[in-house]
Each structure stands twice: as structure tokens, then as C-alpha cells.
Amino acid sequence: MKKVKVNLGKRSYRIIIGVGVLSQLKTELKKLKLGKLAIVVTNPTINRLYGPLLQKTLKGSPVELHIEEVPDSEESKSAQQCIDLIERFADLDRGRGLFVIAFGGGVIGDLAGFCASVYRRGIPYVQVPTTLLAQVDSSIGGKVAIDLPCGKNLIGSFYQPRMVLSELRFLESLEATQIKQALAEIIKYAVICDSQLFQYLEDHLDQILKLKQEGLQHIIETCSQIKVKIVEQDEADKKGKRIILNFGHTAGHALEAAAGYTQDYPHGNAVALGMLVVCDIAKQLNMLSAKIAQRIEALIARAGLPAEISGLKLKDILTALAHDKKFSNGKNRFVLPVRIGRVVVKENIPEQIVTKAIKSRMKSEVSSLGDYE
Ligand SMILES: NC(=O)c1ccc[n+]([C@@H]2O[C@H](COP(=O)([O-])OP(=O)(O)OC[C@H]3O[C@@H](n4cnc5c(N)ncnc54)[C@H](O)[C@@H]3O)[C@@H](O)[C@H]2O)c1
Ligand SMILES: [Zn+2]
Incomplete structure (x- = not known):
């Protein structure tokens, strides 16, 4: 296991990389004290493969989990999807201290991170990247965005996650392409x-x-x-x-x-x-x-x-x-x-x-x- 610190003053966070590091999510969330309700943004593919494992990992945690699926496609990085998701945040909120877990590849990370950056002027989010691209690139650095019909990533912001947890086991199910x-x-x-x-x-x-x-x-x-x-x-x-x-x-x-x-x-x-x-x-x-x-x-x-x-x-x-x-x-x-x-x-x-x-x-x-x- 390796921990990499991202030094950005008040916005600093850690990237935890390794085999089996998912088991640390519960403890890490407890330390970070991000809130009582975690909205897990994911898609049906990832949820089917690893949703049960994530739920098992967080069993017994004081954090309540709520899973929100979006379609498995770049098209989910749309303004409409963003608004739909934010409306779900508002439905579930009730002042319980809501935060987001972006559970997926770069599409999920960009969309969930962007929604977290604008909902109530910003709520915390963590990245749990599940593709190799997301683990080496998109989950790090705080660039979050959605697309417009005339171009990719045209609506976005810089909004750092509170933690990145790169579990290598997730990569076993990736396709060669x-x-x-x-x-x-x-x-x-x-x-x-x-x-x-x-x-x-x-x-x-x-x-x-x-x-x-x-x-x-x-x-x-x-x-x-x-x-x-x-x-x-x-x-x-x-x-x-x-x-x-x-x-x-x-x-x-x-x-x-x-x-x-x-x-x-x-x-x-x-x-x-x-x-x-x-x-x-x-x-x-x-x-x-x-x-x-x-x-x-x-x-x-x-x-x-x-x-x-x-x-x-x-x-x-x-x-x-x-x-x-x-x-x-x-x-x-x-x-x-x-x-x-x-x-x-x-x-x-x-x-x-x-x-x-x-x-x-x-x-x-x-x-x-x-x-x-
Ligand atoms: N924010 C940044 O700095 C940054 C940097 C690079 C790319 N990006 C963005 O990232 C996106 C691309 O990300 P991507 O390549 O991860 O694509 P993706 O998120 O679309 O994931 C690729 C496919 O893999 C599936 N998948 C995810 N995890 C899996 C797993 N563990 N096993 C099996 N299948 C799995 C997904 O459901 C999807 O079908 C683009 O939207 C791009 O703009 C952002
Ligand atoms: Zn690129």
C-alpha cells in the first residue's frame, strides 16, 4: 500500500493506492468526518460488479449509504443528468451532512465531483476510481466537469476531493481496450x-x-x-x-x-x-x-x-x-x-x-x- 499526499494547503488530501485498500474506507471516512449520509454516485456496471462489496465494507459504519446510478456512458456528463442528480441530493439531504462518493471511472468522477462542487456551493466528495485511467489521471487534481453538445468538459470547476482511494482489485474486471x-x-x-x-x-x-x-x-x-x-x-x-x-x-x-x-x-x-x-x-x-x-x-x-x-x-x-x-x-x-x-x-x-x-x-x-x- 502507498499513500501519496497532495499538498494544497487547506485543500490537501491523500491518495491511497494498493490491493485491498477498500477495507480502509470505513476508517478513513470516520477520520475525515465528512457527514452522516454518503451518496454513492455510480453506474449499473460498477454497481453490479462492486456495489455489494462497497456496502459490505461500510457495514457498521455510522455513515448511511445511498446509491445513485446514472447511465453507463459519457452522455451522463450532461447538464440534464447533473440537475437530476443534484435534485436527488436535495431530496435526500434533510441537513444530515451529505457528502458524495464518486464510485467509477472518469465519467462518474467528473460528473459526481462537479455536482458536489455546485450543490449548496460545495459539499465534500471522495473519489473511489475504478478504471486505470481514473486511478492514474482523472481522480487526481480536482478538475471536474460536464459536457455541452458543442464540446467536452465546457462546464467545470476546480474542486479537490477529500480523499482518493485507488483499489487495484477493481482493475481485474477491466477490458483490455x-x-x-x-x-x-x-x-x-x-x-x-x-x-x-x-x-x-x-x-x-x-x-x-x-x-x-x-x-x-x-x-x-x-x-x-x-x-x-x-x-x-x-x-x-x-x-x-x-x-x-x-x-x-x-x-x-x-x-x-x-x-x-x-x-x-x-x-x-x-x-x-x-x-x-x-x-x-x-x-x-x-x-x-x-x-x-x-x-x-x-x-x-x-x-x-x-x-x-x-x-x-x-x-x-x-x-x-x-x-x-x-x-x-x-x-x-x-x-x-x-x-x-x-x-x-x-x-x-x-x-x-x-x-x-x-x-x-x-x-x-x-x-x-x-x-x-
Ligand atoms: N478530470 C480529469 O482530470 C480527467 C482526466 C482525464 C479524463 N477525464 C474524463 O474521464 C472520462 C473517461 O474516463 P474512463 O476512461 O475511466 O471512462 P468511463 O468512466 O466511461 O469508464 C469506462 C468503462 O469502464 C466501465 N468500468 C468502470 N470501472 C470498471 C471496472 N472496475 N471493471 C469493469 N468495467 C468498469 C465503465 O462502466 C465504462 O463502461 C472522460 O469523460 C474524460 O473527459 C477527466
Ligand atoms: Zn487525456
């Missing part, structure tokens, strides 16, 4: 600031893909520590430190948008391709050696993530990138790798360099359909 998706973010962490993690992934990827606990424990601990360090330096994303977490995400978001946010381009696949695109940009600018780019590409391929953009038109990707620029003073901005463990942020990269990098990743028959140069 969910592990792959999380690996895109894990490789991202390694490239942006941890060459040892990168080496570890190169050496242990096969074990991680087989969900061996030792490997998982190591990467969840390491990634949590990396994210914590960055969040501690720039909690509200105002000092330009959190931006390195966007490595692979600028081009990645453009791919997701060009694909209309369909499952053809799940986030991890888009980020993997986005990382390859920025490797190519960095190579063209002589900032990254071909050898290191090759190492990154090889690890992405071994994780089962794609190396080629297929089924999209170049012009749609460029339109999505141009749209993104609107939100950064009209300049493009990319996080570029310079070696494993180090990235730099660069703005105003010539469009032809960006276009060439994207084209180099496209299946030839598709890129030729685009009428952009």
Missing part, C-alpha cells in the same frame, strides 16, 4: 517527465497488459506522484505548469473532433496519435532525434495503440485544429518532446510543418482526399 486507453496517458506521463517510468514501461509492458499487480501498483503510484507534483505547482491551471499534461492532446483533440467524438477515435487512441504527430513536428524542428522518436513510437505500438490516422479527412482535422487555436489567442501551441522525460511548449509553429506531421500519419488513400496542402 480500457487498459490500452489508459496506457496512452501513462506513456504521456513518462515522456513528459519521467525517463525511468518510460524504461519501466519498456521492460514491464507485457506484465502490465496482463494486469500483474506489481506492475500496476508501480505505474499507478508513479503516475499519481507525477500528476500530484504538477497539480501542486499549478492547482488552477493558471501558471502554465499543467499545460505539459496536454502532451499529445492538441492534435488528439482535433482527431476526436474530426471524428465527431465517436468510438472510432476513443480518447486514448487519439492521444497516442497526437503524441506521434508532435514527435514528428519536433523532429522537423530538429528538436528531437529520430532514435528517440522511434523509441516512443515502438512503446505506443507495443501498447496496442494505433500509429496511423484512418477514416478521417485532413481538412476536417485542420479545421478542428484551427477551431482549437481560437481558445489560445489565435496561436497554435504544442507540447513538444525533446528527449524522454522532457518536453517544451512551443507556439506559432508554421502551419506547413503541422500539416506535414499529420499527413505523415495518414493512410495515403485518405490523406489524398484532403484538398489542403
Whole structure:
């Protein structure tokens, strides 16, 4: 078991990571004194798999549990779902000291955390993440949000949980594709600031893909520590430190948008391709050696993530990138790798360099359909 402290003054909290750590939830909640009524926000999949275990774990606790299910889909991060959930909070409240347990993947964490941040101007919540992505990324750092039809995470706030409890046993039931998706973010962490993690992934990827606990424990601990360090330096994303977490995400978001946010381009696949695109940009600018780019590409391929953009038109990707620029003073901005463990942020990269990098990743028959140069 590992405890990682998130030092944010009055908003500090701990992340508890390990096999069997769920058994500590009762004691931890008692210590935190968050209230007498816990609303567990979850979905039917997670509730079926682990709801009974959660209830058993909290048996005999002075905290009363109430389980609220939302549909199992990104669509649950909607304004309507948020209002429905908050109305349930209000129904159940009766001044008993209500707090929220976000019990699920990133969708549940973002939705439940956002509802907790706005209900009565903020009630406490804890994160009990059940996906690898949520354990290494979304449960940490306090970014909570819901989506709008015109874009993801457009309504949100910074609202730190009071605790994160990452139980490794939950990961046993994840599908291989969910592990792959999380690996895109894990490789991202390694490239942006941890060459040892990168080496570890190169050496242990096969074990991680087989969900061996030792490997998982190591990467969840390491990634949590990396994210914590960055969040501690720039909690509200105002000092330009959190931006390195966007490595692979600028081009990645453009791919997701060009694909209309369909499952053809799940986030991890888009980020993997986005990382390859920025490797190519960095190579063209002589900032990254071909050898290191090759190492990154090889690890992405071994994780089962794609190396080629297929089924999209170049012009749609460029339109999505141009749209993104609107939100950064009209300049493009990319996080570029310079070696494993180090990235730099660069703005105003010539469009032809960006276009060439994207084209180099496209299946030839598709890129030729685009009428952009
Ligand atoms: N707040 C942040 O900082 C942040 C960071 C990254 C991503 N996100 C958000 O996270 C979301 C994606 O999260 P995700 O990848 O965890 O997806 P998800 O929450 O949709 O979970 C993926 C699937 O796994 C199922 N599942 C969850 N736990 C399981 C388990 N233990 N066993 C079997 N199945 C299980 C879920 O029901 C779902 O079908 C997106 O909405 C994204 O915007 C937020
Ligand atoms: Zn991401």
C-alpha cells in the first residue's frame, strides 16, 4: 500500500493506492468526518460488479449509504443528468451532512465531483476510481466537469476531493481496450517527465497488459506522484505548469473532433496519435532525434495503440485544429518532446510543418482526399 499526499494547503488530501485498500474506507471516512449520509454516485456496471462489496465494507459504519446510478456512458456528463442528480441530493439531504462518493471511472468522477462542487456551493466528495485511467489521471487534481453538445468538459470547476482511494482489485474486471486507453496517458506521463517510468514501461509492458499487480501498483503510484507534483505547482491551471499534461492532446483533440467524438477515435487512441504527430513536428524542428522518436513510437505500438490516422479527412482535422487555436489567442501551441522525460511548449509553429506531421500519419488513400496542402 502507498499513500501519496497532495499538498494544497487547506485543500490537501491523500491518495491511497494498493490491493485491498477498500477495507480502509470505513476508517478513513470516520477520520475525515465528512457527514452522516454518503451518496454513492455510480453506474449499473460498477454497481453490479462492486456495489455489494462497497456496502459490505461500510457495514457498521455510522455513515448511511445511498446509491445513485446514472447511465453507463459519457452522455451522463450532461447538464440534464447533473440537475437530476443534484435534485436527488436535495431530496435526500434533510441537513444530515451529505457528502458524495464518486464510485467509477472518469465519467462518474467528473460528473459526481462537479455536482458536489455546485450543490449548496460545495459539499465534500471522495473519489473511489475504478478504471486505470481514473486511478492514474482523472481522480487526481480536482478538475471536474460536464459536457455541452458543442464540446467536452465546457462546464467545470476546480474542486479537490477529500480523499482518493485507488483499489487495484477493481482493475481485474477491466477490458483490455480500457487498459490500452489508459496506457496512452501513462506513456504521456513518462515522456513528459519521467525517463525511468518510460524504461519501466519498456521492460514491464507485457506484465502490465496482463494486469500483474506489481506492475500496476508501480505505474499507478508513479503516475499519481507525477500528476500530484504538477497539480501542486499549478492547482488552477493558471501558471502554465499543467499545460505539459496536454502532451499529445492538441492534435488528439482535433482527431476526436474530426471524428465527431465517436468510438472510432476513443480518447486514448487519439492521444497516442497526437503524441506521434508532435514527435514528428519536433523532429522537423530538429528538436528531437529520430532514435528517440522511434523509441516512443515502438512503446505506443507495443501498447496496442494505433500509429496511423484512418477514416478521417485532413481538412476536417485542420479545421478542428484551427477551431482549437481560437481558445489560445489565435496561436497554435504544442507540447513538444525533446528527449524522454522532457518536453517544451512551443507556439506559432508554421502551419506547413503541422500539416506535414499529420499527413505523415495518414493512410495515403485518405490523406489524398484532403484538398489542403
Ligand atoms: N478530470 C480529469 O482530470 C480527467 C482526466 C482525464 C479524463 N477525464 C474524463 O474521464 C472520462 C473517461 O474516463 P474512463 O476512461 O475511466 O471512462 P468511463 O468512466 O466511461 O469508464 C469506462 C468503462 O469502464 C466501465 N468500468 C468502470 N470501472 C470498471 C471496472 N472496475 N471493471 C469493469 N468495467 C468498469 C465503465 O462502466 C465504462 O463502461 C472522460 O469523460 C474524460 O473527459 C477527466
Ligand atoms: Zn487525456
